[in-house]
Amino acid sequence: MTTRDAPGQRSETVRRANLSAIVRQVHVRGPLSRSELGVLTGLTRSAIRGLSGDLVAGGLVREVPSRPAGTPGRPSPLVQPDPHGASVLAIEVNVDSLAVAHVGLGGTVHRLVRIERPRSHLSVDAIVADLASAAEPIIAPVRDDPTLVGVGVAVAGIVRRSDGLVRHAPNLGWREVPLGERLADALQTSASISVANEADLGGLAEHRRGAAATTDMLLYVAGEVGVGGNVVMDGVAMSGAAGYAGEVGHMVVNPTGLPCGCGSIGCWETEIGERSLLLRAGRDPGEGRDAVAAVIDAARAGEASALAAMDHVGTWLGIGLAGLVNVFNPTAIVLGGLFERIHPFVIGRVEAILDDRALPATRELVSVLPGALGADAPVLGAAELALEPLLADPASYLRAPRAESVSA
């Protein structure tokens, strides 16, 4: 229902909370008129005028004349985020590739580079060095810029949120890697670095700007070599006690099945991950991304073994999703990564198995959608993670001397 320790509210915190409400709205939705902001936040127009003025003076938003809408009445200026008023560096560490991006408030991607890498070079040293080289041209111009709010990192592993320690990344072969510290040294930055699981961040990005932007009850399931997920309930992403929540790939679905990289047996990942798809298609399960692309091409061409592999993955995807639908009662399931790419070949099986196995009351409320952000979902989510302190308390990030008007 609500938190045990529901805090009281002091009036001095209200203005900060209201600034946050406005910045969040324009960050996620883009330009909004003051009256739209009034509807979305419940604040009065005069309060919004004052708060927006503070944000303009502080360099975080701009007010621009609204385009004539063809209706009479006083035009209300549009409030929009300033993508150069605050920005972050976003990084993704995955098994086949690395990505680095510079992203502004409002989600504007100023630059994004992705490097494909061989699976034989997954040491922490090699990856950190490659990231530092790739990031240097992007970070150099903003390294000492006060508009750089922080650095967000998405990694294919289990991450302790409090300090960015990568506890275990089975598909990278990492254990207990202080990735945040390593990157702070390599990037030569004093900006705050936040690290989180790639699927958590992919789900965050799909929720903010992708396939799930219209729902606050979301189950995101993403596969590559591993399978992860993120659950958003009432608009809040579930992180668990230490940030490890959402490891849906390690839900047991076939207790007498195949051994999993995590040490258990019959985890969902062993039936629906990349290795299973390749194996069922008659390929070497370690062949990786190019082989997956070949299986997808073969399925498109109607090749029987590829279609059988899709059927296997679709069946087990459905079995696991049926359980998760019953556990979470979401309105949308978004399939990311591998599952976004094979969506056309598995969705029929998935829907049929949900019909057979999910409770009718929950089944009838849920849609299954492919992700909308492609392979960049995790790095875009890393940008959202790095922006979060600013979104939560923009008052701490106002740059110019603050206007004297106090609005609440």
Place this chain on the structure above:
Amino acid sequence: MTTRDAPGQRSETVRRANLSAIVRQVHVRGPLSRSELGVLTGLTRSAIRGLSGDLVAGGLVREVPSRPAGTPGRPSPLVQPDPHGASVLAIEVNVDSLAVAHVGLGGTVHRLVRIERPRSHLSVDAIVADLASAAEPIIAPVRDDPTLVGVGVAVAGIVRRSDGLVRHAPNLGWREVPLGERLADALQTSASISVANEADLGGLAEHRRGAAATTDMLLYVAGEVGVGGNVVMDGVAMSGAAGYAGEVGHMVVNPTGLPCGCGSIGCWETEIGERSLLLRAGRDPGEGRDAVAAVIDAARAGEASALAAMDHVGTWLGIGLAGLVNVFNPTAIVLGGLFERIHPFVIGRVEAILDDRALPATRELVSVLPGALGADAPVLGAAELALEPLLADPASYLRAPRAESVSA
């Protein structure tokens, strides 16, 4: 991270929120000094004095002198909930029994009756009639009393929260039963009636006042004939899009296993529910609660078939919990109902399987505990459900003319 539609805050809403914070604290924790309330809510002592005064005048709390603590300094009065200042009727509808209770603010149980019933009389008409008879002596004295805040109902089925429609209760044989409306007629009350799933409410009660009162990251799993659950993340109970969340009993753990009452195959319930325990102990799976008690006695006496049944249920309980621990990253798992009663006989297997199958990072953070509230957890949770509107906005429930002092 946070809601898309994070609302702004008007100062007129702050006082109501602060009243709520204080009432919630004393409702859950019992008597607190003003300085303790200050620590818990972040409000100043003078704000608390004013707000508490309003609540005293409105009949919801009392201020009593604190007992001398042996330390010098000005004594601060204790603020405590008034169990007669607001109360609710709480009802439980289960397969083997019905319960009715009258519960006051602060969780004081004024009266509680439980009726054991034969499984052959599970029609809606029969159950509603029996409930009305059992409730009459309890509700009669408070039926027209303004201190009666509402009625909460826990039912062993899947419930739409918005209107209390029981969508499906397989073990009662019910579909699409408007239980709230039926009870409003039978109880002759105009009080607001809220209906929810029994496991959701059992988990709520264990979180507020039971085994999980010290954690805000809780997985509650309860069994009787069926198996249900509740998940509390950051202090917030997960209800899903329509209130159906938490149906962990219908997570598929053994896809080639036994047919489930829900229509699927190999749901967790088929391996760990009452029927499975009885079957594995060589008994008729329909024999019910007395037979379960006999199996527990037999296990205590060391009888091999009873211990084998416990081992089976413990093994599958562990397999399902391992997946849920990976999905939720809770700090506590509370086992309720049947699992509370058989806890001593299954906990060894459960812990061993969690060691083998849960991700180490999540495993090391979680404790498995038996429930502390016994069979009454759901009906006590129903009381919490009925009190929720008052806890969320006590200002609407102040009875005496409100004091003029405005505090925020």
